[in-house]
Amino acid sequence: xxxxxxxxxxxxxxxxAYFRAMKGVQIPWVLLVLIFxxxxxxxxxxxxxxxxxxxxxxxxxxxxxxxxxxxGLSYVGLGLxxxxxYVFTAIAAEKINLGIRTKLWRKIMYTKQSCYDADGGEALVxxxxxxxxxxSKLITTIVSMLSLFVSLGIYISRMYQINATISSAMLLLIPxxxxxxxxxxxxxxxxxxxxxxxxxxTTTYLVERTKSLSLxxxxxxxxxxxxxxxxxxxxxxxxxxxxxxxxxxxSALQTGFNILSILIPFVVGAKLVSDGVLKVGMVIAFYTIAxxxxxxxxxxxxxxxxxxxxxxxxxxxxxxxxxxxxxxxAGMTMDVPDQDIRFEEVDxxxxxxxxxxxxxxxxxxxxxxxxxGTNGSxxxxxxxxxxxxxxPCTGRMCFGDTDAKEFDLHAWRKAFCLVAQxxxxxxxxxxxxxxxxxxxxxxxxxxxxxxxxxxxxxxVSQLPxxxxxxxxxxxxxxxxxxxxxxxxxRAMMNNPDYLLLDExxxxxxxxxxxxxxxxxxxxxxxxxxxxxxxxxxxxRKADHVIVLRDGAVEDSGAPAKILRSANNYLSxxxxxxxxx
Amino acid sequence: xxxxxxxxxxxxxxxxxxxxxNQDAELFSGTxxxxxxxxxxxxxxxxELDRVTRLSGIYDFIHAKPEGYxxxxxxxxxxxxxxxxxxxxxxRxxxxxAEILLxxxxxxxxxxxxxxxxxxTFFEGFAGKxxxxxxxxxxxxxxxxxxxxxRHGRVEGIGTHDTLLQSCETYRTLxxxxxxxEVFVQ
Numbered sequence: 001x002x003x004x005x006x007x008x009x010x011x012x013x014x015x016x017a018y019f020r021a022m023k024g025v026q027i028p029w030v031l032l033v034l035i036f037x038x039x040x041x042x043x044x045x046x047x048x049x050x051x052x053x054x055x056x057x058x059x060x061x062x063x064x065x066x067x068x069x070x071x072g073l074s075y076v077g078l079g080l081x082x083x084x085x086y087v088f089t090a091i092a093a094e095k096i097n098l099g100i101r102t103k104l105w106r107k108i109m110y111t112k113q114s115c116y117d118a119d120g121g122e123a124l125v126x127x128x129x130x131x132x133x134x135x136s137k138l139i140t141t142i143v144s145m146l147s148l149f150v151s152l153g154i155y156i157s158r159m160y161q162i163n164a165t166i167s168s169a170m171l172l173l174i175p176x177x178x179x180x181x182x183x184x185x186x187x188x189x190x191x192x193x194x195x196x197x198x199x200x201x202t203t204t205y206l207v208e209r210t211k212s213l214s215l216x217x218x219x220x221x222x223x224x225x226x227x228x229x230x231x232x233x234x235x236x237x238x239x240x241x242x243x244x245x246x247x248x249x250x251s252a253l254q255t256g257f258n259i260l261s262i263l264i265p266f267v268v269g270a271k272l273v274s275d276g277v278l279k280v281g282m283v284i285a286f287y288t289i290a291x292x293x294x295x296x297x298x299x300x301x302x303x304x305x306x307x308x309x310x311x312x313x314x315x316x317x318x319x320x321x322x323x324x325x326x327x328x329x330a331g332m333t334m335d336v337p338d339q340d341i342r343f344e345e346v347d348x349x350x351x352x353x354x355x356x357x358x359x360x361x362x363x364x365x366x367x368x369x370x371x372x373g374t375n376g377s378x379x380x381x382x383x384x385x386x387x388x389x390x391x392p393c394t395g396r397m398c399f400g401d402t403d404a405k406e407f408d409l410h411a412w413r414k415a416f417c418l419v420a421q422x423x424x425x426x427x428x429x430x431x432x433x434x435x436x437x438x439x440x441x442x443x444x445x446x447x448x449x450x451x452x453x454x455x456x457x458x459x460v461s462q463l464p465x466x467x468x469x470x471x472x473x474x475x476x477x478x479x480x481x482x483x484x485x486x487x488x489x490r491a492m493m494n495n496p497d498y499l500l501l502d503e504x505x506x507x508x509x510x511x512x513x514x515x516x517x518x519x520x521x522x523x524x525x526x527x528x529x530x531x532x533x534x535x536x537x538x539x540r541k542a543d544h545v546i547v548l549r550d551g552a553v554e555d556s557g558a559p560a561k562i563l564r565s566a567n568n569y570l571s572x573x574x575x576x577x578x579x580x
Numbered sequence: 581x582x583x584x585x586x587x588x589x590x591x592x593x594x595x596x597x598x599x600x601x602n603q604d605a606e607l608f609s610g611t612x613x614x615x616x617x618x619x620x621x622x623x624x625x626x627x628e629l630d631r632v633t634r635l636s637g638i639y640d641f642i643h644a645k646p647e648g649y650x651x652x653x654x655x656x657x658x659x660x661x662x663x664x665x666x667x668x669x670x671x672r673x674x675x676x677x678a679e680i681l682l683x684x685x686x687x688x689x690x691x692x693x694x695x696x697x698x699x700x701t702f703f704e705g706f707a708g709k710x711x712x713x714x715x716x717x718x719x720x721x722x723x724x725x726x727x728x729x730x731r732h733g734r735v736e737g738i739g740t741h742d743t744l745l746q747s748c749e750t751y752r753t754l755x756x757x758x759x760x761x762e763v764f765v766q
Binding site: 204208209212214215217218219220221224374375376509510 | 592595596598599600606608609618619621661662663676690693694754
């Protein structure tokens, strides 16, 4: 309960935060000025049309040709100005959206990894795809409000020139139309907010279920899921009905306003005509103005309402933009000789959960270090700290004698390369996958040489498209071992000084495993390597072993020493592999 | 089934007799209760949940939180480790109590200790059931009553470890490769 309240409060965002978020986004000023000009043009043309109409009534059938031509031209002008206004507004809005979307995506790239712990970052997808659409709303609405005020000023001064009494009476219409618009906007906002919450629930539901359709089938839970889905869709149905009803309510309000905008000019006008102060045609002109201006005021109020609706979306974009960044690219470069990496009393927590506790250990340079431990002992977290995806909560990680934090983050990461479990491939060709992250042109010879070393060449050259073969989503057109080898080729191409390997060979069959091992050995040649070891063979090949248990260093040293003192824990980790 | 072709059986009745578990340990978000009783088409008592969660070794984890079975699971079960998710799945399938278990390398994403503990749970919890497991782990294979060797979608051999070593070339290669890993690399 408490949580939902905070969430609701954070839905509201001050205009200052909005402009902070827009910093760095290019505002299309020229277009905004053009929008304003187009709006002035249509005000001018609209006013002319109103008064020409009045004049025509007063001409009692003898309308001069020139006036008819002017009348026609004003209509053409009105149409052109309105069309231009629409086009410019749409372009300006999309330019702003493009800007904020790019800014947000850049931000996501540089946001601290810890910000993605809770939801894995998936929630950011809708920030980029839909929420950003609302970014332009505030700016375009400000422009249309400004145009409205100026048009109102022009209308009112012109009206007062003709007759003050009827003009004053008609000013009454302004508060009425503001009220109508406000009511409409308020209702629309309430419905939209519920609608968004409902849609995001439905989306989460659908995404989760469609990803595990086979579970639904084997659990024979189709009927239950149909009912669940229907419940979600029913909510959507009710929402749609509600917004339909709201439109009915709005048109009732609008009709009320229309009646008023007929009554005021005609009642007051009739009196003035009978007094001989005003001609009949002018009454008609005033009536036309009343309806035009009324519609304009309502439209602007409606936009103001949409801003409130946009506020929720925008506040989510803003909060994403205000997430903490990784340290800016300042600090020492890595063009220094390789050093040992030393952990000094490092504690680390994900939120509340303590993962590493007073870790003190060394990764010696130009050596192979094996890290051993059960699931959850902190092995992967150790890697994440080395990659500086996270900073230690207390204690330090040092490069030689220097705190790692003092090095430029991007230079640091360039010196390290992780070949992870599962070896994720990306969309694109094999070539693109191998060269990913490689910020230099790669020659064909180099590609072939690396592919051969990584044992990729043989299977790729058998494919009809060779290196241009497209990787299927999830890399499913390659076997686990092949994916692993492609990931190894990528690491070779990036030529890091330090290698972080997750020995993920346990889900491979023995032949693939041997291939991957050969490729890995080529990769490890001449580099400082840290490997999360699952087999005794790997431990034996290492120069140094770190045994982790429940987030603490249980033991470390040469493999012979570790194996001699081989305690129960190690054999638990290795299972049968330790007894081999 | 016996002499009836599978396609002649009612699909839903057939699936009701199966439990399928793979290395992804799929769970839906919602409460722990909902996740555990997913696909169970009968009322479930709390004692029953206690029993299966104890058997699968996830009881303590669930009851460490004050909400117990009413605690909410995050989407994709993100807040749990692979072993814990797999134990949740085992509890769910124990509750389902199907006759035939299909295990698609359910422990391959786990470390040796967890994997060993979980396979033990499988064989204890599902004692007396028909178990079909996809695996390449030799020690797993040696417990099997029957081994089917597949290669490029074809059956290369059916039998026990000993008969296959004699009769099946592919099987022999697989075993040799594995032994290469065990012996030679060291």
